[in-house]
Amino acid sequence: MRSPRSAYSLLLLAGLVRAQTGVTDPIAENCGPSVVCVNKYANVLPYHFFRNVSTSSVQTTFGDTTVANGTSLDNVKSADFLVFDKERGLKVLGSNPSYEYVFEVSKAVHEAPVYVASQNKLYLSQLAPPPGYLPQLVIDLNQDPPTLSEFLSDPPVYAPNGGTFHDGKIIWGASGGNNSIGGGEQRVGLRALDPNTNKTTSLLNNYFGFYFNTIDDLAVNQKTGDIWFTDPQYSWFNELTDTPPQLPCASYRYSPKSGAVFVVDDTIAQPNGIAFSPDYSVVYISDTGSVSGPVDPKYGHPGTPFNATGHRTIYAFDISPDGATVSNKRALYLAPGYVPDGLKVAANGYILTGNGRGVDVLDPHGQLILTVQTNYTVQNFAWTGPELKTLWLMGQGGISKVEWELAGPELK
Template identity: 40%
Template sequence: MMLTRHNLSTHALHFLTFSVSAIAQLAAPCPGLPTASTVCINRHASVMPYPFFRFHPSDGSLSPEDSFPRTNTTDPTFALVRNATFLVFDHARAADILGPDPILEHLFDLPPGFVHEAPVYVPSINSVIFSALAQDVVPQLIINLDGPRPTIANYTPEPPVYGVNGGRYHDGKIYWAVSAGVPFPHPEDGSTVLQTPGIVELDPTTNATRTLLNNYYGAQFNSPDDVVVASNGDIFFTDPWYGWSGNLTAAPVLPAATWRFRPATGQAQIVESSLVQPNGIALSPDEKTIYITDTGLTEFDMPEHVLPRFSLNSTGPRYLYAFDLDLEGKGGRVLTEKRVVFLAAEFGTDGVHVAADGSIVGAIRERVDVLSPEGELILQIRSTFVVNNVQFVGPDLDELWLFGYGGVSRVKWNLKGRLEGRASS
């Protein structure tokens, strides 16, 4: 029929009323999961009632207000989101992952202002070794899991290593991505230790380190950020510019890129160069897929005296990519079929791990995202501090530990990790 101005307005009013009523329940308690800590998000909150507003800083800074739970909306159920620990977007899959009684437990307060990175669980000593990544801070830290409660202490291998940013366990050893490249004093005897950015191997049973890679035909790497080791011993690592931005090393001389290093031959080769600032890296259980995060929303435009030397552009890359991986491939045939699988809703994905079932677990500012292998958001863990990296911990690898600015926490749930460097069918 032909609509007059009167019946058009009436039609629009009915449509608006229907739309608002259809989306009034953005959040609700999750059936079968603890109501005090777990909230289900209806249809990924794909339609919010007008008006709604999420704050985005215009000065290139980070703000805790720039997040999904702090979105200002008229829906009263959204208060549940702001106070929840676990946000569920796919109830069926999240229920299997969380189990009937998931818990986020805060374990340690750590000095503020430090990025805590490179957590590695070492089964042979039932401990987690991780890094305090900050200017002029040399020792790492170790958490001993023997006893009724975990205990924490400083940890210094020999020779000591400064500026560890990423780490993985493989065949009894730890492999570190080391971002610092300046001389530093030995924390015990004060002697000068010389170091450039690269890949370092640590034997956790003897505490001995040895440098495996520290240059590309004489050129210094920028600041290796994260690392993963395949079952054949190949080491894949990202090399962005963040070490320079934190005054840990000299200004970059190489493009930001992802590399494959083969310890058997000593050859380092770029295998991916299209990401703006490659960051976290992880392998699927069958080693047929490699995931790499891009935090290219960081723009290195700050004055020399400002640390870190970057601002944020929310329209810049903050993607998680998947690539087909061919460990037998050469040159440009190692990583193929690049595709975006996820856009981080806040900042960008930092450290990333893959669970035994193929779920992707990524640290993103004050939260941890759990995704399907295809990048579908299943659930979020909301933290009280900025999370830089995660690690599956324990004899059964059934705890997820969160590491970041000012703290360490752990999640007890049903999702299990795996010993990396062992391909599964």
């Protein structure tokens, strides 16, 4: 026989369940073809709810959350576009947004997309596996449908992991190095590719005699011409270099005029994406320290497991008027899905970041406006087209494109 005390406890629990207040209802609703709007950011979910923590091989999304009472988030999980701020999100999408999975590619990392408008071609890289892979890839947008083929520059560039277009050239951050690539030696550094002649030139390959670690991503301050880049330790972890890290993780500013290299920040665990605000008064740098590993050579190349409690945050820094230094570091966005990998800023100042299986769109304060959802891990992306309103996404297993009203910045 149940004791009076036990019966009272059950009645109290039942009352608490009935008394749950503020539940978002409905949690989400259809806002257009493959567009789902999440109401009030689903700020109060009915108990019991649970979302599995992402792993390096499987990243979860909000739609993977299980919710009590038979509530289903299937429409959230299957939508191409997940809108959190209805007014601004639907404006970004426009009247006829579309998402298309265009190319199936290997599970290797696909990075460093650079659009050359004069050719209407999109250049990108494929990193390990396999280690030592040299050709890059190019999407020819002049063809209908577009074609994907291999591309090899002269001399070749090994493992571009970040890239941009500046002054008529592709600027790539070569992230790997050893002494026998293509019969010669290459080291981590900045390389310039003239897309008209196919010739490459080394701009930078050392810091006072030390090898850089990776050069993960880069951006050019169009006001000063300086190239800013991040230097985490991923190339050692992933067997893209034969040399253990010699420098701490840091972000740098390189002056092509003087040849000087300046450290601008060394407080981020694994600096990754980097991008400027449209007026170049703010620089955004993402920290993907939750994907990391030991650097002790006795462990070899350990790979990069995911630790959900590690750093996976985008930070903002103010840039001094002369474009030389940064200050006022502040956290802007904690990536909920995985890590904030690729990082770019739209012409209107919205911030985009690759976040596991998709791309998040944020306002300059870090408020999530919408998410483009994919069935593969997105590493980076780039705008193309005459109005720069087509966004190509690439990563492990896929290359896709989005048509919407959010335009990218013009790179000259």
